[in-house]
Amino acid sequence: MDLATFAGSLGLDAITPALAGSDNVNSSELLGGNEVKRTPTEANGNSSGPRIGVFICHCGSNIAGTVDTSKVREAAEKLPGVVAAKENKYTCSDLGQDEIIAAIKENKVERVVVAACSPRMHEPTFRSCIQEAGLNPYLLQMVNLREQCSWVHSREKDKATEKAIDLVRMGVAKAAKLVPLEAREVPVEQSSLVIGGGVAGIQAALDLAQMGFKVYLVESEPSIGGRMAQLDKTFPTGDCAICILAPKMVELARHPNITLLSYSEVEEVTGFIGSYEVKVRRKARYVVEKKCVGCGVCADSCPVKVDNEFDMGFGKRKAIYVPFPQAVPLKYTIDKDNCIHFKTGKCKACVKACANEAIDHEMEDEIVELKVGTIICATGFDTYVPMKRGVYKYWEYQNVITGLELERLLNASGPTGGHLIRPSDEKTPKRVAFIQCVGSRNKKIGVNYCSRVCCMYSMKNAQIIKEHEPDTEIAVYYNDIRAFGKGFEELYHRVREEYGIEFIRGRPAKLSEDPETNSITIRAEETLLNKITERQFDLIVLATGLQPSEGGKRIGKILSLSLSPDGFFMEAHPKLRPVDTAIDGIYLAGCAQGPKDIPDSVAQAKAAAASAASIMAGKNVKIEPLTALIDESLCVGCGLCEEMCPYGAPEVFESDKGTKAKIVEALCHGCGTCAAACPQKAITANQFTDEQIASEIVSALGGIGVTAEKAKKAAKKAEEA
């Protein structure tokens, strides 16, 4: 397709002859270029289109340091329709905004072009600015001279200026085609869904409940508490993890505004900010929660013993169990896979034992439907599982354990009652080594990030071991020590100075086991010594890193959340919107967004709760009108839009005129995928209509001083491509 046909297909017949025409035709007139000298004030203003104001920002030296802004202004003045062109050091400042307001009032500007930074930064600022001056806020066109021009072309100043002029010309061309749009308001449900009952989810739920909102907390495990409940002590202060978490868990369970849905999974989420509809599967516990008092007689009578996942396989539990004594809710759950009754149809020892008749083997999964205004996603993390045939022999040597396993072995309510033993002979290890950065900072396994907690938890655990058994020799094999938080560096000093823990800079190369003693020799280059050493230890602890949780990945798909390169959920903006997601009304808390320690998780949970509350407190929420629109008379109901949309906004329905599609505005993000895909051209994306985009393209191709020859060349190039 040549350019002329392309333009024609977009309904731009006016330019067609110019593009296809003879060499003698100066197409610039037709293209809206400008050969004839005009003064910016009168002549341009008299043209039939809307009156346009162009405001060029220096952004200090961010833009003006590279782009010659006065040249850009001069070029802008000559563009058709432009009645005012101004420069400002900071257009976003009060002064800059006042200038825009003044131009709207004095020069009767009807469309505003701000040539400054990315619309992600200041589009809302300028929208409210022109609204203040009486214009429809959507009659604004941002031209990105900073991220897309000056920053990327800082070494080619002349070309950057040229590009800036092109970009402004395109912006002006589009501005002429802008139409006013109205934002719609929808009511907000005064309730929130929190997914995940770890410390982040618990804190977010409590905060929202305190603010008076109804909260549903969904946890997939039988008890809330998450990973923090498994830990022994917390760094750097050495507080007992469950001792500080349990009060929050109890408060959550008792709070009148919170409905706790433990042992449940979020199955489906539909709707949009303000009114999400959620389906939650309450997995069958085979114990009636209302009747169970948590006495534990059933577990005593149960004949089945299996490894307890909560103790990382070190301790045992029964087939009817609570994962740990402080569990909330303290309701027993039958593990269907291991229960004799489900295997053979016999036993029922627990049923006989239970005085409250709480046990019901016939129970079935139940689907609960909720309606909420906002969602907080706090799905947490999984720890890295060492490779099957890796260097650190986790699966081959019994005395190689992970950090989380060590937490359980040190925990007073753990399988050993807090007495550290090594798995091979259950003796107390005298020499312990920690190996850092296992499953973190390793490009080979595709994990490039630092897990942020391993350095500190290894130090903390080393200190606890020393407190239990002061004559233990402890060495930490590290690459870099990251002790960046409050009180972290002090802990690093303490473990070296007071506890005599040795820090060896080097990544172990080889582990070999003595078959008789089961002790393990580590070979490593001690890089600060520049020597290869071999040392023997009784127990090796791998400081395994944090990874996005499997359950979280499933939830991410249900909520259509985007992921960062590291696989954790991506925030809307890394600095300024760290708890928001790209989807309105859904927020992130805790390790779902990236590895973090407990204080950071709690802080983020509070931030997510505040963000969710700020939406719900408003009762209504405005929905951007930058959505797709379907022209029903053109729609043939093929359903391609429904298939293509990443947000599930289009809906195919039967009307008296046949099968048609419609767009649920609140779900639509205005990405334009459907508009591009629609074979009938029945869909337009507001503020990105074909006409608007084509006007930008045409002005990009045929700028000031364009000749028919140039246009022909461009057409030829397009054809070749």
Add this chain to the structure above:
Amino acid sequence: MREAEKTFISGLREKLVEDKIIDESQLDPDFAKEIVKYGGKDVMTCLQCGNCTGVCPISLKIDYKTRSIIKFCQFGLKKFTLETRWVCATCYRCYEHCPADINPAEVMIALRHIAIREGVIPPFIKMAATNLVKYGQSVKPDPEIERVRKELELGDVPSRDQEYAKVVREINLLVRSTGYDRLIGIESEVKS
């Protein structure tokens, strides 16, 4: 020189100062780029964890620290790296373990390329190259080797055949036309 200095460090003083302080002028800031040019990966991504040294079969036997060599490369100490001994067997174990995904073995190969171009050529390389143009193989034919081959019931090395002479001539032609002889400094050995 003061009496005390004479007693304790005597004439070593000059040498000590020369060896222990690395002057900025000895650094080549573009050295990492040069290594990339000769086929190595970017050494700047190295975390200096020492895993490569630990797994290196050579470094267990002799004083050869893969990690230190990479550090020299990062630092731009070209002079030091050129003197690196050509002992790397390119077994690629370091590559297998490297968490920064550098390939130290290929960095070693790049360093050899650079050393040759800088004229730092170990004598055995010259010898091997000479053997190549003379006999068509890098190891000189040797009656002892022939005897062992016979013992192991292996065939004769066909170095005396007419066909083989043709191959040697072709090798000479290749060596001459690629300029390899001038690079290594064995022009006199190559038959035109």
